[in-house]
Amino acid sequence: MRAGRAAGWAGAFLLAALAAVAVVGPWLLGTDGRERVARPYEPPSAERWLGADDLGRDLFDQLVIGARGSLGIALLVALAATAAAALVGGVAGLAPPWAAATLMRIVDLVLALPFLPLLILAAAFLGPGLGVRAAVVAALVWAGPARLVRAGVLAAWSRGHLQAARAMGASAGYLLLRHASPVVAPLLVPVFVRTAMTAIVLDASLAFLGLGDPTIPSWGTMIHWASVRGAMLSDAWLWWALPPGTAIVVTVTALALVGVATEDRLNPTLRKDR
Amino acid sequence: MLTITDLTITYPNGHPAVQDVGFTVGAGEIVALAGETGSGKSTIAKALLGLLPTGSTVTGSARLDDLELAGRTGHDWYGVRGRRIGIVPQGAMTGLNPVRRIGDQLTESVRVHTQASRAAATARAVDLLDQVRLPANTIDAYPHQLSGGQRQRVAIALALAGEPQLVVADEPTTGLDLVTQNHILDLLADLRTKDVGLLLISHDLPALRGVADRIAVMYAGTLVESGPARGAAHHPYTRGLLAAMPSLEQDTPWVSIPGTAPARADLGAGCPFAPRCPWVTASCHTQRPVPAPVGNATVACHHPSDDRPLLFPPAPTSGGGVGSRQAVGPVATLTGVGHVYRSRHRQTVALAGVDLHLWPGEILGVVGESGSGKSTLAQILLGLLRPSAGRVEVAGNDLSLLRGRRLRAIRHQLGFVAQDPYSALHPAMTVAQLVAEPLRIAGTPRHLHAARVTRALELAGLPADLIGRRPDQLSGGQRQRVAIARALAGDPVLLIADEATSMLDVSTRAGIAATLRHLAESTGLAVLFITHDLGEAVQSCDRMVVLHEGVPVQQGGPQDIVGSPRPGYPADLVAAARRYLGAPAVTGSGD
Numbered sequence: 001m002r003a004g005r006a007a008g009w010a011g012a013f014l015l016a017a018l019a020a021v022a023v024v025g026p027w028l029l030g031t032d033g034r035e036r037v038a039r040p041y042e043p044p045s046a047e048r049w050l051g052a053d054d055l056g057r058d059l060f061d062q063l064v065i066g067a068r069g070s071l072g073i074a075l076l077v078a079l080a081a082t083a084a085a086a087l088v089g090g091v092a093g094l095a096p097p098w099a100a101a102t103l104m105r106i107v108d109l110v111l112a113l114p115f116l117p118l119l120i121l122a123a124a125f126l127g128p129g130l131g132v133r134a135a136v137v138a139a140l141v142w143a144g145p146a147r148l149v150r151a152g153v154l155a156a157w158s159r160g161h162l163q164a165a166r167a168m169g170a171s172a173g174y175l176l177l178r179h180a181s182p183v184v185a186p187l188l189v190p191v192f193v194r195t196a197m198t199a200i201v202l203d204a205s206l207a208f209l210g211l212g213d214p215t216i217p218s219w220g221t222m223i224h225w226a227s228v229r230g231a232m233l234s235d236a237w238l239w240w241a242l243p244p245g246t247a248i249v250v251t252v253t254a255l256a257l258v259g260v261a262t263e264d265r266l267n268p269t270l271r272k273d274r
Numbered sequence: 275m276l277t278i279t280d281l282t283i284t285y286p287n288g289h290p291a292v293q294d295v296g297f298t299v300g301a302g303e304i305v306a307l308a309g310e311t312g313s314g315k316s317t318i319a320k321a322l323l324g325l326l327p328t329g330s331t332v333t334g335s336a337r338l339d340d341l342e343l344a345g346r347t348g349h350d351w352y353g354v355r356g357r358r359i360g361i362v363p364q365g366a367m368t369g370l371n372p373v374r375r376i377g378d379q380l381t382e383s384v385r386v387h388t389q390a391s392r393a394a395a396t397a398r399a400v401d402l403l404d405q406v407r408l409p410a411n412t413i414d415a416y417p418h419q420l421s422g423g424q425r426q427r428v429a430i431a432l433a434l435a436g437e438p439q440l441v442v443a444d445e446p447t448t449g450l451d452l453v454t455q456n457h458i459l460d461l462l463a464d465l466r467t468k469d470v471g472l473l474l475i476s477h478d479l480p481a482l483r484g485v486a487d488r489i490a491v492m493y494a495g496t497l498v499e500s501g502p503a504r505g506a507a508h509h510p511y512t513r514g515l516l517a518a519m520p521s522l523e524q525d526t527p528w529v530s531i532p533g534t535a536p537a538r539a540d541l542g543a544g545c546p547f548a549p550r551c552p553w554v555t556a557s558c559h560t561q562r563p564v565p566a567p568v569g570n571a572t573v574a575c576h577h578p579s580d581d582r583p584l585l586f587p588p589a590p591t592s593g594g595g596v597g598s599r600q601a602v603g604p605v606a607t608l609t610g611v612g613h614v615y616r617s618r619h620r621q622t623v624a625l626a627g628v629d630l631h632l633w634p635g636e637i638l639g640v641v642g643e644s645g646s647g648k649s650t651l652a653q654i655l656l657g658l659l660r661p662s663a664g665r666v667e668v669a670g671n672d673l674s675l676l677r678g679r680r681l682r683a684i685r686h687q688l689g690f691v692a693q694d695p696y697s698a699l700h701p702a703m704t705v706a707q708l709v710a711e712p713l714r715i716a717g718t719p720r721h722l723h724a725a726r727v728t729r730a731l732e733l734a735g736l737p738a739d740l741i742g743r744r745p746d747q748l749s750g751g752q753r754q755r756v757a758i759a760r761a762l763a764g765d766p767v768l769l770i771a772d773e774a775t776s777m778l779d780v781s782t783r784a785g786i787a788a789t790l791r792h793l794a795e796s797t798g799l800a801v802l803f804i805t806h807d808l809g810e811a812v813q814s815c816d817r818m819v820v821l822h823e824g825v826p827v828q829q830g831g832p833q834d835i836v837g838s839p840r841p842g843y844p845a846d847l848v849a850a851a852r853r854y855l856g857a858p859a860v861t862g863s864g865d
Contacts, residue, residue, distance in 0.1 A: 160697030164757070167656050167692075168712040168764070169685030179700065 008261020014254035018247075022071045025064040032065065034215070041236065050239045054229040062217040063243050069218030070200055070251065073134050077199035080138035081145065082192045088142070089149025090184070093157070094172070104150070110143035116205070123206050128213035137202050138195075145191040149184060156183035193259035197252050204248050219244035275301045275471050276322075276440055278336045281344070283314070283321050286329030289538035291317040294334070295497045296565075297490045299440060299471040304463065306474040306482035306503065308515075309492035310779040311750070312535060315475050316364065319442050322473075323361055324351040338440060357387050360438035364445045366429030370417040376403075376428055377413030380435060387436030402431040406461060423454035427461065440471045447481060451643035451806065452850040459485040477780065479515050480855055491515070494535050494546040501571025506580035508573045511547050513584055518780045520787075520809030522836050522851055528813045529584065530784035534749040545576065552584055553577045603670075604631040605767045605800045606655060611664030612824075613650055624650040625661070625824040632768060637794050637801040639815030639832070641808055641847070647824035648804045652772045655802065656688060657681050669767055686716040689761025693773040695753035699745040705731075705756055706741045712764040726763050733797070734759035735789045751782035758789065768800045769793070775810065787814040808851040812836055820844050 026032070038052035045051070050059035092103040122136045156162060162179040170178075206212055207220025210228075214221060226232065226241035276299040283292040292314040299305045309315045320326050322336060324346055336343040338358060346354070355361075363369060371379055380399035384390055390398060400410045406427040417425055426446060433441050443462065447455040462472060463485050476482055482489055483503050490500035491512045499509040507513045514531040521528065533550040544559040545551070551558065558576055565574040612626040625647040632638055642648050653659035654666060657673045666673040669687050676684065689712075692698045699708055709727045718726070731738055734755045745753055754774060761769055771790065775783040791814055793799050805811050811818050812832040820828045820835065822843040828835055839848040 160692055160694055161700040164690065164692055164698045164760075165711065165715065166658065167685060167688075167690035168715050168760075169682035170715045171679075171682060174715060182702065 004261055004264050007257045008264075011254040011257025011261065014250060015258060018067060018071060018251055018254070021064060022067040026068060029061050029064060031058070031061050034217075043236075044239050050243055051236070053225060053240065059222070059240060059243070062222055063219070063247065065217045066219045066222055066244060067247065069130070069216055070203065070220070070248070073130060073137070073203045073218075074196040074199045074251075074255075076131070076134035077138045077141065077203075078192045078196035080134065081142040081195040081199075082188055084138065084142035085145035085149050085191055086184075086188060089146040089151075090153055092146070093150045093153025094176075100150075104147070107143045107146050110140065113140065115140060119202065119206065120209065120211060123211040128211065130213070130216070133203060133206065133212070134199070137199050141195050141198050141202075145195065148187055148191065152184040152187045153180060156180040159183070189262045190259050193255050193262065197255040197259070200248060200251055200255075219247050275299060275303075276336070276338050276473070278318075278334070280334035281318070281321070281336055282333045283317050283326065284331045284333075285317075286327060291495055291538065292321075292492075293495045295492070296334075297488075297497065297500055299473050301439070301469050301471050302466055303488070304466055304472045304474060304486045306476065306486035306489045307492060308476060308479045308482050308489055310477055310515075310535065310781060312494075313492040314495040315492050316444055319361075319444050319473070319475055322440075322442055323355055323359060356383070356436040356438070358436075358438055358440065360433035360436055360441045362426075362429050362433045362441065362443040362446050365449070366432075366446070367422050367425035367449070370425060370428060372417050374416075375413065376415050376417065376420070380413070380428075380431060383432050383435035398435075399431075402434055403428075405434065405465070406431045421454075422450055423457060426450065426454075426458055430458075430461065430465075434465075434470075438470065440473065441465075442473045442475070444475045445477070446474070447476065447478065452808075452854060453643075453846055455481065456850055456853060479512075479780070480519050484854065494541065495538060496546055497565065497574065498547065499571060499573045499575075500565075501569070501573075505570050508568050508571055508578035508580050509547075509575045510551050510553050510577075510584065513580075515780060517584060518784055519855060520784070520807065520813040521855060522809055522812050522848070524812060524832060528784045528787070530788070531781035532785075534751065534782070545574075547575075553579075553582065604633050605669055606630075606632040607665075607667040608655075609665045609667075611651075611654060611661045611666060613647075613654065613659065613661045613663070623824050625654070626663075628664070628826055630819065630826075632800045632802060634767070634800050635794050635798040636817065637790065637803050637815045639811035639818040640802065640804045640821060641806065641811045641818055642821035643806055645823075646821040648806075648821055649772055650824075651821075652690070652770050652802070652804060655768070655770060656690060657684055683716075686712065686764055687767050689758075689764065689766035689769040691754070691757045691761050691769065691771045691774040694777055695750055695757055696745075696777070698757055699753055701745055703744070704741070705736075705743050705748075705759075708745075708756055709759045709763050711760060716764055718764075726765075727759075730759040730763040733762050733789075733793060735785070749782075750778050751785065754778055754786055755789070758786070762793070762799075766799065768802065770802045770804070772804045773806065774803075776806065783810065784813075790814065808836075808847055809855060820847065 034057060036056040037058050038048055038056045040052065040054050040056045042048060042052040042056070048058055048060065050063065052058055088103055088107065092100045095103070119136060119140060123133060126132045126136060156179065159179065162175055165175055165179055204220035204223070207218055208224045208227070210224055212218060212221050212224065222244040223241050226237060231237045231240040278298065279296045281292060281295045282290055284290045295318065297305065307315045307318060321332055322343055326332070332344045334344060341354065341358065377396065377399050380402060381392070381395040384395040384398045399413060403410060403412050408424060408427050420428065446462070447458050450458065459481060462474065466472065474482060474486055486503040488500065489503045491498050491509065493511050499507065499512045507516055514529065517529045518531065531550050536546060536549065543562060545563050548554050548558040555576065563574045563576050565572045568578045608628050608630040611628040613624045615622045615624055628651065630638070640648050640651060650659065654661050655668065657676070660674065668684055671684060673681065673684065706727055709730050710723045713723050713726060728738060731741070736752065736755045736759055740748065740752065748756065775786050778786065787810065790801050790803065794801050803811065803815055815832055818830065818832055818835055819826050820843065827842065828840045828844045835844060836848055839845040
């Protein structure tokens with residue numbers, strides 16, 4: 001339990017650091033990372049820590065600016081998917097049986113869709129804009145969590161204290177606000193963290209396949225260009241592809257640590273006496 | 275055969291759950307271990323079977339013939355559990371595998387313990403079913419096709435599968451209705467004729483007195499009294515427990531033992547029962563009594579007595595409360611109410627032809643076994659369920675005409691106390707917030723809340739200093755009183771108590787019923803008292819309705835129903851209750 005909490009705090013600290021980089025980093029650098037500032041394929045030096053790409057653009061600048069793209073999409077997707085899951089799951093938990101059944105069959109349908117091919121198709125057709133990409137990823141990841149939320153609402157509904165309030169003449173709004181949401185809301189925290197995690201990996205995959213916006217620096221785009229421009233054939237992968245890859249791994253790990261820690265805290269069956 | 279001496283069991287939290295307990299079970303003997311929630315009786319069963327949580331320590335000795343059971347771990351238990359000691363675990367009837375046939379589950383158990391061939395095991399399974407008086411074709415049934423009583427028989431057959439010397443049955447009749455309960459106890463009594471010893475664990479002292487040879491009563495982890503089942507009781511706790519069982523005769527007082535059992539951490543050097551004891555003296559607080567022989571029994575008490583009066587405050591007896599009936603009309607009227615649950619495949623009649631009037635100041639008892647439609651009736655009165663037939667009038671309003679906000683407004687005038695005090699209170703709210711909830715829901719101005727909460731707590735018999743506590747800091751009885759206070763806060767005209775006492779310890783039940791009685795008499799509240807316990811209804815109600823399979827089969831005063839029950843279900847119910855309470859009364863001298 002102690003170790004789990006420490007890991008949770010470590011994850012939260014990492015996330016905070018990454019978020020700080022994403023927010024103030026580009027502003028400190030004073031560049032948008034698209035200017036040609038060095039010799040193409042320049043190796044790392046004291047001045048340019050990660051060298052330059054094939055067009056002579058600074059790779060360290062790109063890495064910092066890329067944090068904004070990657071974390072931004074994670075945030076957008078997590079917000080949208082959690083909201084959709086809460087809405088659909090909540091409605092399906094409270095609606096009359098026929099409406100709930102219809103909603104849950106839609107959820108089943110979304111879950112059954114071939115995930116990556118559809119994502120690639122959608123990205124190819126709808127274009128590479130940040131908002132569009134976030135919407136596409138969110139549209140595919142909300143379904144599983146929606147089931148979770150519905151189960152939570154149903155469990156809350158059968159609780160004695162909610163039924164007691166119902167017998168006191170409480171309105172549906174009161175029941176939802178006072179008795180159901182304290183049970184269901186904690187479920188949304190791990191949902192948020194997990195969708196953010198999925199979003200980062202999916203977005204990087206899309207960018208790596210060349211379906212991201214090539215003009216906006218992101219970690220996935222960096223790996224894409226490293227691969228396309230032959231960095232993998234020389235030592236250049238060390239400072240071109242490895243840093244963004246590491247950044248993705250660190251971010252996802254940090255999210256996972258936070259996710260596990262919150263789940264431990266919220267799930268009393270996993271919680272041991274402290 | 276089984277000899278337990280100085281058994282002390284300590285859970286990983288460091289407090290002894292069981293302290294210095296000793297008793298024996300002979301071959302062919304039925305010994306009962308009785309006690310309320312948390313008395314340590316199930317802990318002893320777990321220790322005998324090696325099912326204690328890891329980190330528990332067992333000292334003392336528990337010998338089964340030549341076999342020492344204390345101090346065994348892991349593999350040492352193979353060949354003992356099931357083979358030498360069979361178990362009927364708590365809630366066994368819900369513990370059968372729902373997707374396997376009874377025969378498969380029995381033969382599996384037989385083959386694990388004896389190296390029988392498949393054919394021999396099947397023959398043995400039929401034989402076992404015959405022993406528990408189930409027809410041979412039960413072998414092809416799935417658990418859901420059997421009734422609760424039949425499943426409990428299967429669980430007993432499973433315990434016998436390994437031909438054990440000792441069978442430990444943990445609460446084998448809890449959750450069964452009285453008639454079935456008597457059948458199961460008869461069955462257990464008959465198994466005694468074999469060479470099997472039986473250790474029966476239950477909170478239900480009167481039921482145990484009917485079947486066991488000897489009874490050991492536990493309190494707060496210690497053995498307070500053990501002796502012949504039908505002999506007189508000597509320890510004030512045993513006497514109190516027996517007097518806490520509601521009698522079918524209204525003039526026999528129904529008492530409750532004040533207070534609650536102490537937590538193990540709070541146990542001092544004195545007698546654990548001293549804080550609740552009516553006979554307490556100075557030495558009781560300082561010296562723990564040692565078990566000593568009194569007549570045929572062994573009693574751990576400084577002042578044992580089988581005839582000294584128990585001066586617990588008696589619960590007020592029923593009667594009266596009908597004076598205002600002519601002056602005001604009924605608070606609720608049901609006319610020809612019926613309800614049918616429809617699912618895709620079948621229709622279930624939950625209620626049919628119920629005609630009832632609930633009068634102010636009157637307690638109306640609704641008695642019936644589970645599935646008799648008692649709770650459906652409560653749901654209909656609260657307007658949570660629309661009956662499929664008939665007319666329901668509450669406080670002068672026809673419920674079928676009301677929807678939404680106006681229907682909810684009716685509920686503000688009703689109080690509801692549910693069966694389970696553990697789930698019915700929001701765990702994060704304080705007593706003050708809980709009791710004020712109906713006021714908040716009804717939109718009562720905030721400045722009135724504090725006064726109304728104080729009054730409701732007082733009416734429900736709760737000390738005002740509990741107001742800041744949360745539910746997990748309260749005992750079961752206190753929680754149920756909070757639920758009653760909550761139901762009273764909105765100044766209801768009708769209180770619906772749905773099995774409000776059935777999950778509470780016997781020693782606190784009478785107190786709750788007395789509180790309801792006092793409320794009805796002093797405030798003119800109408801009470802619908804739903805229960806499965808006939809004695810409890812007789813003791814607390816002015817009028818009773820017996821429900822059977824949704825049909826009100828008899829209605830009338832408690833003495834009319836007990837004195838001249840109609841043939842059929844009411845007669846069976848009264849006979850079963852009489853037999854259940856048949857053991858000699860405690861307040862008398864005993865035999």
